[in-house]
Amino acid sequence: MAGRSYGEGVPKRVDHAERRAVIADAVLAVVARGGIEQASVRHVAAEAGVSAGMVQHYFRTKDELMRAAMERVGAAVERRLSLLPADTPPRELLRALFRQLLPLDDERAREGRVALAFLAYAAVDPAAAAELRDDGRRMRAYVAAQVPGGEVTAVALLGLIDGLGMQVLTGDLDAATAIAAFDAQLAVAFGAELQGTGPGK
Amino acid sequence: MAGRSYGEGVPKRVDHAERRAVIADAVLAVVARGGIEQASVRHVAAEAGVSAGMVQHYFRTKDELMRAAMERVGAAVERRLSLLPADTPPRELLRALFRQLLPLDDERAREGRVALAFLAYAAVDPAAAAELRDDGRRMRAYVAAQVPGGEVTAVALLGLIDGLGMQVLTGDLDAATAIAAFDAQLAVAFGAELQGTGPGK
Known part of the structure; x- marks a missing residue:
C-alpha cells in the first residue's frame, strides 16, 4: 500500500499528498506576502525549496496553484471550527x-x-x-x-x-x-x- | 491658459489631464478583464494605444497605475450618485x-x-x-x-x-x-x- 515501508533496502515511497501540501502552503505564503501576482511557479518553487519542475509536476497552471492555496485555507478554517x-x-x-x-x-x-x-x-x-x-x-x-x-x-x-x-x-x-x-x-x-x-x- | 487655442499656427497644448484619464481608463479595462496581474505598463500601453514610455511618463509604478484606475471607479460612482x-x-x-x-x-x-x-x-x-x-x-x-x-x-x-x-x-x-x-x-x-x-x- 502507498506509504507503507517494506524494509531498509527498499526506497521509501514518495508521499505525494505531503509534497502537494508543502507546495500549496508555499503558494499560500507567497500570495499572503505579495498578492496574487506572486503565485508564479518560480516564486512558489523558491519558497518551498524545490525545483520549478517539481512544482509543475503537481500544479500545471497558475489556476491550480491558486485553488490549492485556497483549499489549504478552507481546510484550516474547518479544522479550527471542528474543535x-x-x-x-x-x-x-x-x-x-x-x-x-x-x-x-x-x-x-x-x-x-x-x-x-x-x-x-x-x-x-x-x-x-x-x-x-x-x-x-x-x-x-x-x-x-x-x-x-x-x-x-x-x-x-x-x-x-x-x-x-x-x-x-x-x-x-x-x-x-x-x-x-x-x-x-x-x-x-x-x-x-x-x-x-x-x-x- | 492650458488647453486654450491661440490660432492655427500655434501647436495645441497637450491636455495632460485628458491623457492621464485615457491611460487610467486603459488600466481599468485590462484589470476588469484579467485581474490585477494585467496592470503592467506593457498591457496598459497596448490597451490605450500609446507607447510604454507615455504610460510611464504619467504613472511610474504599478501602484500608481492601480490607484489611477481606482480613482476612475470612485469618480464614476460619485458621478452617478450625484444625479x-x-x-x-x-x-x-x-x-x-x-x-x-x-x-x-x-x-x-x-x-x-x-x-x-x-x-x-x-x-x-x-x-x-x-x-x-x-x-x-x-x-x-x-x-x-x-x-x-x-x-x-x-x-x-x-x-x-x-x-x-x-x-x-x-x-x-x-x-x-x-x-x-x-x-x-x-x-x-x-x-x-x-x-x-x-x-x-
Missing part, C-alpha cells in the same frame, strides 16, 4: 465562523489575504467562480436552516461576515468595531429572547 | 449606493472587478490600505449621522454592501437575492415606521 463542541448553538457557530475570517492573529491574517486574492481572481475567472458558487450555496443553506429568519437572514449574516472581514483585512475597519457590529446583527437575527446569551467578545 | 435629487432620504441614498456596487450592467461589472482587485491589493500593500482607510472613515461618519442606530448600524450596512457586492461579483450570489437581503436590512435599520416607503426593487 467546537458538537452541540454549539448556531449563534455561537456564526460568531466563531466570523472570527475565523478576521485577521486576529498572523495565521488568520495570512489566510484572509489569500482568500481575498482568490475572490478577486474568481471575479475574472469563471472556473474559480463556479467553485465558490457551490461552497456559497451549501453554506447559505446550512445557515438558513438554523436562523429564525431563514434565507434572507442567512444571506445578510454571511454577506456581513464577508464585508466586515474584508474591511478589517484591508485595514479599513478595526476588528473590535467589526465584532461589535456583527454581534449586534446576530442579536437582531436571533431575536430579543436570545439576547441573554450576550453579545460580548 | 440623485439633493433631498433624497438617507435610506434611498444607501439603496442607490448599494446598486452602484452591484454588477447590474457591464459598466458596474467592470468597475466592481477593479474595486475588488484593488481591495485584494490593499490587503498586501500598506500605502493603498491607508488611502482606503480615509475613504472608509468618511463614509462611515456620513452614514452614521443619518441612520437611527448611529455607528454600529452604519458599520453593519456598509459591511453588508461590501460583502453582498463581492458575493454577487464573484457569482456566488444572484443580484435579486442580494437586493432583497439588503432591503430587509434597511427596513430593520430604519425601523418599522419607515417601512411604508417599501423595500421593492
